[in-house]
Amino acid sequence: MIEMDVHKNLQSAEGPMELHMQLRLEQGCFATLYGPSGAGKTSTLRILAGLITPDKGYLAVNGKVWYDSGRAVNRPPQERRIGFVFQDYALFPHMNVYQNLQFALGRKSDPGILERLMEMISLNGLRNRKPGELSGGQQQRVALARALVQQPELLLLDEPLAALDLEARMQLQDYLLELHREFGLTTLMISHDTGEILKLADKIFVLDKGRISRQGTPGEIFASGWVSGKFRFTGEVLQIERQEVVYVVTVRIQNTIVKVVADEDDITSLRVGDTVLLASKAFNPVIYKII
Amino acid sequence: MMDWQPLLLTFELAMVTTAILFLLAIPLAHWLSVTDSRMKPLVETLVSMPLVLPPTVLGFYFLLAFSPGNFFGSWLDEWLGIKLVFSFGGLVVASVIYSLPFMVHPIQAGLASLPHSLREAAYVMGKSRFTTLRKILLPNIKKSVLTGIVLAFAHTVGEFGVVLMIGGNIPGKTRVASIAIYDEVESLNYAAANFYSLVLFIITFGILMLVYLVNGGYLKRFRK
Numbered sequence: 001m002i003e004m005d006v007h008k009n010l011q012s013a014e015g016p017m018e019l020h021m022q023l024r025l026e027q028g029c030f031a032t033l034y035g036p037s038g039a040g041k042t043s044t045l046r047i048l049a050g051l052i053t054p055d056k057g058y059l060a061v062n063g064k065v066w067y068d069s070g071r072a073v074n075r076p077p078q079e080r081r082i083g084f085v086f087q088d089y090a091l092f093p094h095m096n097v098y099q100n101l102q103f104a105l106g107r108k109s110d111p112g113i114l115e116r117l118m119e120m121i122s123l124n125g126l127r128n129r130k131p132g133e134l135s136g137g138q139q140q141r142v143a144l145a146r147a148l149v150q151q152p153e154l155l156l157l158d159e160p161l162a163a164l165d166l167e168a169r170m171q172l173q174d175y176l177l178e179l180h181r182e183f184g185l186t187t188l189m190i191s192h193d194t195g196e197i198l199k200l201a202d203k204i205f206v207l208d209k210g211r212i213s214r215q216g217t218p219g220e221i222f223a224s225g226w227v228s229g230k231f232r233f234t235g236e237v238l239q240i241e242r243q244e245v246v247y248v249v250t251v252r253i254q255n256t257i258v259k260v261v262a263d264e265d266d267i268t269s270l271r272v273g274d275t276v277l278l279a280s281k282a283f284n285p286v287i288y289k290i291i
Numbered sequence: 292m293m294d295w296q297p298l299l300l301t302f303e304l305a306m307v308t309t310a311i312l313f314l315l316a317i318p319l320a321h322w323l324s325v326t327d328s329r330m331k332p333l334v335e336t337l338v339s340m341p342l343v344l345p346p347t348v349l350g351f352y353f354l355l356a357f358s359p360g361n362f363f364g365s366w367l368d369e370w371l372g373i374k375l376v377f378s379f380g381g382l383v384v385a386s387v388i389y390s391l392p393f394m395v396h397p398i399q400a401g402l403a404s405l406p407h408s409l410r411e412a413a414y415v416m417g418k419s420r421f422t423t424l425r426k427i428l429l430p431n432i433k434k435s436v437l438t439g440i441v442l443a444f445a446h447t448v449g450e451f452g453v454v455l456m457i458g459g460n461i462p463g464k465t466r467v468a469s470i471a472i473y474d475e476v477e478s479l480n481y482a483a484a485n486f487y488s489l490v491l492f493i494i495t496f497g498i499l500m501l502v503y504l505v506n507g508g509y510l511k512r513f514r515k
Binding site: 049050051076077078079080081082083084086087088089090092093094103104106149150 | 412416
């Protein structure tokens with residue numbers, strides 16, 4: 001269980017911003033942080049990892065206090081037992097794949113975990129390669145395996161799949177899900193990909209301007225309860241065109257482009273770049289704004 | 292027969308200075324590359340001062356500070372039995388300060404060029420700052436460390452003003468090659484001056500050439 005209630009003044013691209021993060025997360029949960037860039041997603045992960053010290057507040061993980069400004073407690077990252085997958089992977093360039101994993105192993109830990117992870121994430125063929133010789137997807141697998149060597153209480157992923165192509169992304173999603181279950185992890189991942197969130201997450205926190213604006217299951221957030229029917233997808237608005245008396249909205253769903261007809265009332269709340277839900281009532285696709 | 296002593300003394304001084312600087316500059320450069328302390332600009336300025344200050348200014352203040360007639364000099368003499376004026380020890384102390392930026396700057400720049408995430412990843416794995424520096428950061432900035440070592444060494448070999456001010460010209464103790472050259476020219480002994488100059492020229496050329504070859508990747512087998 002993670003209990004977090006912290007304040008931190010941040011300097012963002014749009015000037016100063018106060019991050020106020022109140023978050024409760026059950027053990028074993030797979031949660032995602034979702035929201036526009038500059039909303040404070042990465043800062044939240046970094047505060048959890050101890051890489052940023054909040055200005056004030058309280059943070060406890062599984063009953064252990066990691067940070068408490070009232071009692072001047074602030075555990076350094078070294079004492080937090082966290083697995084962190086960085087956006088740039090942060091693999092050590094001078095070490096090969098096996099050495100990267102080995103470095104993460106604590107002195108008293110069982111080296112058997114290395115072989116187990118190498119096996120689970122299919123890294124055995126890459127054992128002696130340096131990070132510079134690996135593809136993006138392979139590097140990401142190494143970073144994921146390395147983050148789990150310490151058998152962390154909490155796995156933090158900073159938008160790990162963003163830079164990968166669709167195939168590598170799908171494969172890593174499968175690995176991630178398998179590892180999350182196998183190790184009984186509590187996982188918190190930043191993601192912009194609604195499909196990915198629907199596939200992986202039990203819970204989603206929508207961040208906006210340093211605060212959690214909404215939270216719930218991905219189904220609750222991305223699909224309103226009153227829509228029935230199985231034909232429903234989330235996507236991104238690419239284009240809105242007027243044609244005679246109706247509008248044609250072009251929406252990207254995963255890697256497919258679809259065109260949907262909408263009337264003037266629907267259009268007023270829509271902009272290019274909006275995330276939308278595409279669903280069918282009877283046979284007419286209708287379109288709802290989500291964010 | 293030429294007198295090799297000034298040359299040997301020069302290289303002894305350069306080696307001792309470089310060794311001390313190596314141990315001193317790595318923690319200092321590391322601190323400078325990670326800190327957001329308000330002291331940072333002050334420390335950076337002090338480290339860089341020898342780059343712009345005439346060596347004679349530096350030497351003059353060392354002379355005043357280390358002189359037994361002054362508080363610091365007499366304290367060193369009485370409590371530690373160290374005399375830094377006109378001694379090899381004094382040359383080492385002065386050279387360390389004089390060549391400090393040449394060792395600190397390349398290492399600091401090297402550390403600053405590494406992504407923060409490398410350091411943070413090691414911290415999250417439970418590794419101390421020292422282990423992270425030794426096992427992760429330094430192995431990834433070998434070129435910068437080599438540049439620092441060579442520049443500090445070469446700069447110490449080329450010292451003149453500071454040495455003259457604080458060390459004088461005592462054969463076997465403080466008479467390094469650059470001083471010897473000046474001394475020989477003054478007494479119109481051009482052959483001896485040429486000998487020292489030529490040796491310094493060749494060795495310095497050799498060292499710098501080696502650095503460019505290694506850092507440029509021309510000698511692949513030296514790199515890993």
